[in-house]
Amino acid sequence: MTTIPMQTTADGRQIFTIEVEVFPRFNANVYVINNFGKWFIVDTGSGRDACNQQIEQGLAQIGRQIGRSLSTADLDLILLTHGHIDHFGGLPYLRQQTEAPLAIHALDYRVISYFEERRMLDMRRTLDFATESGMTEAQREQLYQMRQLFRSSYRSMPVQHVLEDGQTFHDLIVHHTPGHSAGQVCYQVDDVLLTADHILHSTTPHQAPERIHNNSGLSHYLESLDKIGRLSPFKIGLGGHEAPIPDVHQRIADIKAFHAKRLDKVRVSCQERPKTISEISLDIFGPREGFHIWLAIEETGAHVEYLFLRGELSAANPEAFEQEGIPVIQYVKN
Ligand SMILES: [Zn+2]
Numbered sequence: 001m002t003t004i005p006m007q008t009t010a011d012g013r014q015i016f017t018i019e020v021e022v023f024p025r026f027n028a029n030v031y032v033i034n035n036f037g038k039w040f041i042v043d044t045g046s047g048r049d050a051c052n053q054q055i056e057q058g059l060a061q062i063g064r065q066i067g068r069s070l071s072t073a074d075l076d077l078i079l080l081t082h083g084h085i086d087h088f089g090g091l092p093y094l095r096q097q098t099e100a101p102l103a104i105h106a107l108d109y110r111v112i113s114y115f116e117e118r119r120m121l122d123m124r125r126t127l128d129f130a131t132e133s134g135m136t137e138a139q140r141e142q143l144y145q146m147r148q149l150f151r152s153s154y155r156s157m158p159v160q161h162v163l164e165d166g167q168t169f170h171d172l173i174v175h176h177t178p179g180h181s182a183g184q185v186c187y188q189v190d191d192v193l194l195t196a197d198h199i200l201h202s203t204t205p206h207q208a209p210e211r212i213h214n215n216s217g218l219s220h221y222l223e224s225l226d227k228i229g230r231l232s233p234f235k236i237g238l239g240g241h242e243a244p245i246p247d248v249h250q251r252i253a254d255i256k257a258f259h260a261k262r263l264d265k266v267r268v269s270c271q272e273r274p275k276t277i278s279e280i281s282l283d284i285f286g287p288r289e290g291f292h293i294w295l296a297i298e299e300t301g302a303h304v305e306y307l308f309l310r311g312e313l314s315a316a317n318p319e320a321f322e323q324e325g326i327p328v329i330q331y332v333k334n
């Protein structure tokens, strides 16, 4: 097996990066921290068999690199960055191997411990938003089928530590950065920041409207970027996906500029004539297929919501709010 990359922090803690394939052709990073002999794992992959095996092989390889044996049974703490399945899906497997306590931020705790309820609520709000955004009945049906198809076999499990912003937990500082997910956190290990899915090397992390998940959405996300931007510079950022981020503060500036441009595109789109979110997403992303239609609608919806909340957009058909059922809203630039 190839060497596992390692960073050493200013105070001498070691952070190893195990890259795993969470879904076909989609990789994520699982981090293993050596906190002076205590072993922490940050995120758990998706739970697919191959992914679980990659974590085991990665730990064994770290063991070889430092001259001891290391496996999931040696873990002292399981830390989650947020409640997305590509990060917590490996929990049931890990639970069979270790009794190490599990920690996640308060606002994503429900995803882990009340998963079935949360999934039903998620589906309900997703379909309501799909209707409101002007997706056709056929598109909504396809969305429903795809969501059912990708249903995870994950089952709720207890969380031992519920984290809050600013606390120091086993020598790591917890920075709550809601946006991409309500309970998204970045763990600071001395002068290294585990940026999770809040800040990625190349991709701008996916956004969905707060209308679907409370405490997510673009307003929270941009505030959370500024929050990390106010911290002292880091030696390096290590994301939930992709390569290390050499300059976290520069990357924040780039991501903010990207969203500013995308907000402008929404303004221009809504200036032409009143449009549904579905129509605006076509202007921004062009025609898409399958699940990518939904991803484009969520991303567009987050930007429309941001402008609507600030009074830059209005509903061109406010009477729709008074009708029975879920209104299909058309937005216009004020
Ligand atoms: Zn995520």
Ligand SMILES: [Zn+2]
Binding pocket: 028, 084, 086, 087, 197, 240, 241
């Ligand atoms: Zn992710």
